[in-house]
Amino acid sequence: MSCYDIVRKRYIVKRHSVKRHIVRRYSDRQHTWKGKKDMKKRKRISNTYTPWEMDKGCEKLNRLSGEGWQLERVGAFVITLVRDESKVYRYQADYCKNADGRYYETFREQGWEEVCNNSMDYHWFRKEYDSTLPDSEYEIYTDDESYEKAIKATSKTYWWLLAAYLPLSISYVMAYLSDPNPISFIVMAGYLLLAVTYLFSVIAIYRKAKDRTRKIFVSGKAITVMLCMMLVMLFAVPFLGVLNNKRTELETNMTWELCSAEGTAEDEVVHELDFDVRKAGTHSLRLVYSCEEAPISVEIVDAEGNVVYRAEPSLQCSIKGEKLELEEGGYAANVYVENGSSNADFSISIVRDGLGIID
Structure with missing residues (x-):
């Protein structure tokens, strides 16, 4: 094969490739143009009409029909209209749960044509409008039942x-x-x-x-x-x-019949409840306890031993929603109970407040 034949073959292949590309782009443009044209032929309006407002809904459809927009279908929340200026219609809606052939035949005998129906058993009919006819020609009867x-x-x-x-x-x-x-x-x-x-x-x-x-x-x-x-x-x-960043940092329930520290002569028994705060912010404290014989006191301390919160000694306590500003780090809730006290119920929880996304 000569050099001339090789160049000529490449030219023909390239020309056919360019031609196919042009045809493809033209076809895509035609498809897009047709899609936009179809969109212009249709429009959607909200459907907020209840059974006792169907007359208002039909009046709106009649007005839109005069403007060249005809009913196509009715959805739960949207009414679809199609562009057609050739005719003007009058619309009516009727409710029938079990529509049969006789039901539709009755409307056809009166000149009505069914347009659509929906899952709520509503049926929409239309009749071509003639200005010489009285308004009674475009009414339908719906019984009270x-x-x-x-x-x-x-x-x-x-x-x-x-x-x-x-x-x-x-x-x-x-x-x-x-x-x-x-x-x-x-x-x-x-x-x-x-x-x-x-x-x-x-x-x-x-x-x-x-x-x-x-x-x-x-x-x-x-x-x-x-x-x-x-x-x-x-x-x-x-x-x-x-997604709320509300997080439980500490939640403990304790009940004891006899609180004692064996092998020690200490007057108080300390229960240390360690917990970590993962994110600084406002926290809600819930502290509920009761003891029949001796008062209970509670201290919340940080990692350095600084007292952040203290509940004074008492036989009973009910604190709900107490706000604490806690920094990130380790903490301990120290519960002080008199050695030998009995019949105590104790509950404590610390929950981080706020709205936001979990970190």
């Missing part, structure tokens, strides 16, 4: 969420009562306020199901906001609790 079933089905979902939320609220109340502090009080107050507000809202919804003409102060947007807040409280707050 179906209306009551629709609201009860919605309130049932709310009740289940409330049932999952209340035990967590009670646990935070118990946590605050066992160890009161500003942070736990704020969390407890938030849980209780949201729980009470949501409870009254669900009760109002249930009463609305019994009386269709009854006015209700709860809107779909308010329910949606409360649901989002409850989901955040159910999952985000406990998750932050896992």
